[in-house]
Amino acid sequence: MKWDSNKYKPVQSASRYPMLPAGAYVAGVKDARIEGTDPDECLILRLEIVEGEFANYFSRRYSHESANASFSNQYQTTYKGDFRVQLPNPNNTRRQHPEWDESHFNHMLYCFEKSNPDVPFLWEQINNGGYVFLKGKYIGISVREGTFNDNPYTKIARLEVAEDVRKGLVKTMKKMDPRYSDGGSQPAAGAPGPSVSGGFTMVETDELPF
DSSP: OOOOTTTOOOOOOTTSOOOOOSEEEEEEEEEEEEESOTTSOEEEEEEEEOSSTTTTHHHHHHHHHHHHHHHHOOSOOOOTTEEEEEOOOTTOSSOSOHHHHHHHHHHHHHHHHHHOTTSTTHHHHHHHHOGGGGTTOEEEEEEEEEEETTEEEEEEEEEEOHHHHHTTOSOOOOOOOTTTOOOOSOOOOOOOOOOOOOOOOOOOOOOOOO
């Protein structure tokens, strides 16, 4: 049988959503929640790009992949805009260096406070009322490229100051070394910010569409 060359040609499957390019973006917090149990609690930030060409990327991708998952029943859909921050605890059983958690947590607070200068005493509000105060706030994100089973992908790897992203001051992160690029959801290390201290409160929040 001779195939029609005009009908059959190499085309990427329509079920695959275009990959978000590596780079820096301004995002908003749709949700902030705590997962896990003490001493291994983790803050989950549900983020969405709110400015530029790729605004609403994570929501559009989730809707697209959910529709295809319902149709094909081949894979489970996950929201690609979630970012995990391990809460500092010297008794953490999952990390060998709790000081890293403290450094990354401080960096997160620094980025949030610099990204939302109109919100006074942001850390004090979080510390007194829980992470619900992060909902609706702005934050910058660095999206980094990696490879998993020879397939390229990108993920949120680091938080940034939103205004630095707007000014083009945030350089695109280098592609992850394939030896350590596993396609997981754990973020890469962030630079340390100012030192803070305080307790943590579990919160539950609803979605906030941007």
